[in-house]
Amino acid sequence: MALVNMVDMLNKAKEEHYAVAQLNINNLEWTQAVLEAAQAENSPVILGVSEGAGKYMGGPEVVVPMVKALIENMEITVPVAIHLDHGSSFDACKRAIDAGYTSVMIDKSHFPLEENIEMTKDVVEYAHERGVSVEGEIGTVGGTEDGVTGGIKYADPEECQRLVTEAGVDALAAALGSVHGPYQGEPVLGFDEMKEISELTGAPLVLHGGSGIPLEQVQKAIDRGHAKINVNTELQQVWTAAVREKLNNDSDVYDPRKVIGPGKEAIVKTARETLRNFGSSNKA
Numbered sequence: 001m002a003l004v005n006m007v008d009m010l011n012k013a014k015e016e017h018y019a020v021a022q023l024n025i026n027n028l029e030w031t032q033a034v035l036e037a038a039q040a041e042n043s044p045v046i047l048g049v050s051e052g053a054g055k056y057m058g059g060p061e062v063v064v065p066m067v068k069a070l071i072e073n074m075e076i077t078v079p080v081a082i083h084l085d086h087g088s089s090f091d092a093c094k095r096a097i098d099a100g101y102t103s104v105m106i107d108k109s110h111f112p113l114e115e116n117i118e119m120t121k122d123v124v125e126y127a128h129e130r131g132v133s134v135e136g137e138i139g140t141v142g143g144t145e146d147g148v149t150g151g152i153k154y155a156d157p158e159e160c161q162r163l164v165t166e167a168g169v170d171a172l173a174a175a176l177g178s179v180h181g182p183y184q185g186e187p188v189l190g191f192d193e194m195k196e197i198s199e200l201t202g203a204p205l206v207l208h209g210g211s212g213i214p215l216e217q218v219q220k221a222i223d224r225g226h227a228k229i230n231v232n233t234e235l236q237q238v239w240t241a242a243v244r245e246k247l248n249n250d251s252d253v254y255d256p257r258k259v260i261g262p263g264k265e266a267i268v269k270t271a272r273e274t275l276r277n278f279g280s281s282n283k284a
């Protein structure tokens, strides 16, 4: 199947009360693993690419043909979107869109609202003319994203409504207590605010910091309007644990394919569990 944007995926998910997983990719094998998991679960999937990960893979101009060729050679038939995660500028979004990403996030959440709306609107205009979907953000997700660390700031419902109506985003990341990276103790999420923001804006909500949230809380977040949940850390953790175990247990191994092979298998297993937990299996 050809690449798609997030609009139909997220609207269907919201209507049918499940979430599409954004699983972040870091290299070729990671991408193969995520695509294999989505196909095996017959689930739509969003390949999240941060600016840092995109640069690591050689730039958006490398990422897009790699994904397209894998979709063809692996005979992937489920809907797949390539999404720029936490795009920091119009230029970064434009470069991703021009290279063929089907979706972008413009993250100007740390700017005053008026500036966030203006800058997000510019990206929406450019993206929508090209059939690309856009995610915006209000509030601050705690922890570290692409190397930058900050504290939690809850999204204000009125600000969320203004970003959706005035900038015209297709999906809204409203920060409500989630954290990038591992949680210290149980997550404390603003479930009442989620419901309020979902009803006020009508937009599919996006939950950043999806790693380590207990299943019961994931389901409550989906019930309260989340149609997309981002997961990165959990996949990195299982990949690293599997590769470390391989190296610890096999001192003779030197073929890189054998060194990192168990990492790929671990991603497939965890990604499949994640898709099942989010309720998107058999929703392709």
Ligand SMILES: O=C(O)C[C@@H](O)[C@H](O)C(=O)COP(=O)(O)O
Residues within 6 Å of the ligand: 024, 048, 050, 085, 086, 144, 145, 146, 179, 180, 181, 182, 207, 208, 209, 210, 211, 230, 231, 232, 233, 234
């Ligand atoms: O860490 C990144 O570069 C991507 C994340 O910001 C992603 O958007 C996300 O929210 C995943 O959170 P995590 O599962 O806590 O890593």
Ligand SMILES: [Zn+2]
Residues within 6 Å of the ligand: 086, 141, 145, 180, 208, 209, 230
């Ligand atoms: Zn994020």
